[in-house]
Amino acid sequence: MTDGPFRNAALPSRWKRYGQELVSDAASPEERTMHACHSMIGSVDMKAFNPLFDELKAHAGRAQMDLDPGTMVETIFDNHAPSPLADALQRHLIANLRDQMSPDKALGEALERTAKEWIGITKNRLDEECIRARELGDMSREEYRKGIERNRETFAAIKPNELCNALATGNKRAFKQAVQKKGGVDEGPEE
Template identity: 75%
Template sequence: MTDGPFRNAELNSRWKRYGQDLVSDAVSAEERITQACHSMIGDVDMKAFSPLFGDLKAHAERPQMDLDPVSTVETIFDSHPTSPLADALRRHLIANLRDHIPIGEALNQSLKGTVKEWIDTTKNRLDEQCILVRELGDMKCEDYHKGIERNRETFAAIKPNELCNALATGNKRAFQQAVQKKAGVDEGPEE
């Protein structure tokens, strides 16, 4: 991809597409939301995250209670590769368990908290990219203001439950179909 304000940024093609969508008046808010979610899920190594979440969920569904659920959960995390998303989930889950929340409920709350943190972090990262590409001269001043505002609106409108479901089920393609529908803009109406 060589178009768009993020063309020279160190971002993958999904995020460059999102950057192009930010400044395009032809792209709807819903399309930007879908592209942002698709890009976020695309950044997740599901081959690493899904087994971790599966082990945590299996542990949460066990009928017997742990005397020390924190150490058991830490052992599960230690047996899987780390990532920023897994680290955030670990922080949230251990905090919830220390608050004596039952593990099943703690896991659900932790996933939601992790996704909300992930949304905020990603929004801030894209704001920083807008600032950077403006400084580099790849984005005009009016596009910069439009991009920052639309980025804020997009991430504020993301439904965390949709990302939670994609993570919990390991569905890396959760938003792909909606993004592909957008790509067929030149097609005529269905008959």
């Protein structure tokens, strides 16, 4: 991919396409939001995250409570591959368990907090890429202004519960259909 403001960025191609959408008037705010969600979910190694989350759900659903639920949860995390997303989930889940939440509620809230944190981190990373693109001359001042504003709008429109559902179910294709290009002759931007 050679076009777009992120062409020189060390980002996957899906994020480079998102960068093109930030500066293009052809993409609607909804399309940018769905593309961002699809790109976020696409960056998750579901083959590693799903077994971890499934084991945590099974543990949380057990009728018998552990004397120290945090220790068992830490053991579950230790038995799975680390990742930034898993680390955030672990941090939030352990904090919730220390606050004496039921394991099931603690897991649900931890996943929601993890999704919100992930949205914020990703938004900031893309803001940094806009700054870098402007400094490299890959974005004009006007494109930079538009890109930063649209990035803010995009990430403000993401519903954390939709990301949570995709993570909890392991549905890597949750947003795919929404970002596929419209192919019909009568399809076009909505007025």
